[in-house]
Amino acid sequence: MPHCHTYLKKLRDHGYRITPQREMIVHIIAHSGRHMSAEEVMEKTREKTSSMNIATVYRTLDLLVENGLATRIDLGNGKTAYATGEHGPHVHLVCRHCGSVTEITESDISASLDKIEDIYDFNCRPYHFSVHGLCRNCRDTNTD
Amino acid sequence: MPHCHTYLKKLRDHGYRITPQREMIVHIIAHSGRHMSAEEVMEKTREKTSSMNIATVYRTLDLLVENGLATRIDLGNGKTAYATGEHGPHVHLVCRHCGSVTEITESDISASLDKIEDIYDFNCRPYHFSVHGLCRNCRDTNTD
DNA sequence: TCCTTTGATGCGAACCTTCGCAACAAGCAA
DNA sequence: TTGCTTGTTGCGAAGGTTCGCATCAAAGGA
Numbered sequence: 001m002p003h004c005h006t007y008l009k010k011l012r013d014h015g016y017r018i019t020p021q022r023e024m025i026v027h028i029i030a031h032s033g034r035h036m037s038a039e040e041v042m043e044k045t046r047e048k049t050s051s052m053n054i055a056t057v058y059r060t061l062d063l064l065v066e067n068g069l070a071t072r073i074d075l076g077n078g079k080t081a082y083a084t085g086e087h088g089p090h091v092h093l094v095c096r097h098c099g100s101v102t103e104i105t106e107s108d109i110s111a112s113l114d115k116i117e118d119i120y121d122f123n124c125r126p127y128h129f130s131v132h133g134l135c136r137n138c139r140d141t142n143t144d
Numbered sequence: 145m146p147h148c149h150t151y152l153k154k155l156r157d158h159g160y161r162i163t164p165q166r167e168m169i170v171h172i173i174a175h176s177g178r179h180m181s182a183e184e185v186m187e188k189t190r191e192k193t194s195s196m197n198i199a200t201v202y203r204t205l206d207l208l209v210e211n212g213l214a215t216r217i218d219l220g221n222g223k224t225a226y227a228t229g230e231h232g233p234h235v236h237l238v239c240r241h242c243g244s245v246t247e248i249t250e251s252d253i254s255a256s257l258d259k260i261e262d263i264y265d266f267n268c269r270p271y272h273f274s275v276h277g278l279c280r281n282c283r284d285t286n287t288d
Numbered sequence: 289t290c291c292t293t294t295g296a297t298g299c300g301a302a303c304c305t306t307c308g309c310a311a312c313a314a315g316c317a318a
Numbered sequence: 319t320t321g322c323t324t325g326t327t328g329c330g331a332a333g334g335t336t337c338g339c340a341t342c343a344a345a346g347g348a
Contacts, residue, residue, distance in 0.1 A: 021297070038335080055297080055299080056296080078334060091260075106259060112253045115252045116235075123279075124275045124278075127275060131260070133267045133268030134268075166326090199328070202305065202306075222304060222334085223304075
C-alpha cells in the first residue's frame with residue numbers, strides 16, 4: 001500500500017527539498033509494487049515528461065535508500081534494483097540464473113547478525129544485503 | 145601461503161588452458177595476501193609486461209572465482225575486489241566508511257543459511273556475500 | 289510578493305565492468 | 319616437430335552508475 005505523501009513528508013522532515021522530479025520518482029516506485037531498475041523508473045517518467053535525467057533518478061533512489069524509505073538490491077552482473085516500503089532489516093535472495101528476487105526477514109538471520117556484531121564489533125543494522133544462489137525452479141531445470 | 149602452482153594445476157585439471165597472462169595474474173593475486181581490484185592487478189602486470197589487457201584480468205579473476213580458487217567481494221560504490229585462498233563459505237564485512245574488509249566464516253551464519261535453504265528452497269552454497277556496515281573504528285570516530 | 293540562500297538538476301565526462309568478434313596460441317595428436 | 323582445433327586474448331564499444339560543475343529553483347525570510 002503506497003503512501004507517496006508519507007515518503008515525501010519524511011524527506012521534507014529530514015530537510016530535503018521536494019521537487020517535481022522527486023515527487024514523480026517516489027510516485028512511480030511506490031506504486032509499482034515491485035523492484036525497479038533506475039532505467040525502468042526513467043522510462044516511466046518519460047511517459048509524462050521530458051524533464052528528467054537518469055542521474056537524478058539514481059540520486060533520488062539513493063536518497064530514499066539512505067533514509068530508509070527504499071532498499072537497493074544487487075542483482076549481480078552490475079545491475080541494481082530498488083523498491084520502497086522496506087523499513088525493517090531484510091535479505092534478498094537473488095537467483096543467479098533467472099534473476100528472481102525473494103525477500104526474507106527471517107529472525108534467524110537476525111540472530112546471526114547479532115553474533116557478527118558481538119564477535120566482530122561490526123555494526124550492520126539495519127542490514128540489507130543480497131545472497132546469490134539458485135532458486136528451486138532453476139535448480140530443477142539445469143545443473144549450472 | 146600462496147601456491148600458484150596448485151591454482152594453475154586446478155585450472156588445467158578443469159580443462160582450461162594455462163597462458164602467460166593467467167600465470168601472471170594468479171601469481172600476483174596469490175602473493176599479494178590481500179584483496180585486490182582488477183585495476184590493481186593490471187598495474188602490477190604493467191611492471192613486467194605490456195601484454196595484458198584489463199578485460200583479460202577480469203576474465204581470469206572471474207574464472208578463479210567460478211572455480212572456487214578466489215572470491216569476489218562487492219566493496220560498494222560499484223567497486224569489486226578479489227582474493228585467492230578462500231575455499232569454504234564465507235562472508236565479508238565491508239565498512240561503508242573506510243572500506244576495510246573483514247572475512248568471517250562463522251558457523252552461526254552457516255546455520256542461518258541452512259534455514260534459508262530449508263524454508264525458501266533456495267540454494268546458496270557455497271555462499272559468499274558482503275554485509276555492509278560500520279566497523280568499530282569508524283563507528284567511534286563519526287556518527288554517519 | 290520578492291529576494292536570498294543553498295540544495296537539486298541537467299549535462300557531459302569518467303569510471304568500472306562486460307561483451308562481441310577477429311586474431312592468436314595452448315595443448316593434443318600424428 | 320608440425321598442424322589442427324578451439325579456447326583465449328586484445329581491442330573497441332557499450333552498458334550501468336557516479337561525479338563535477340554551472341545553472342536552476344524550493345523554501346524561508348523580509
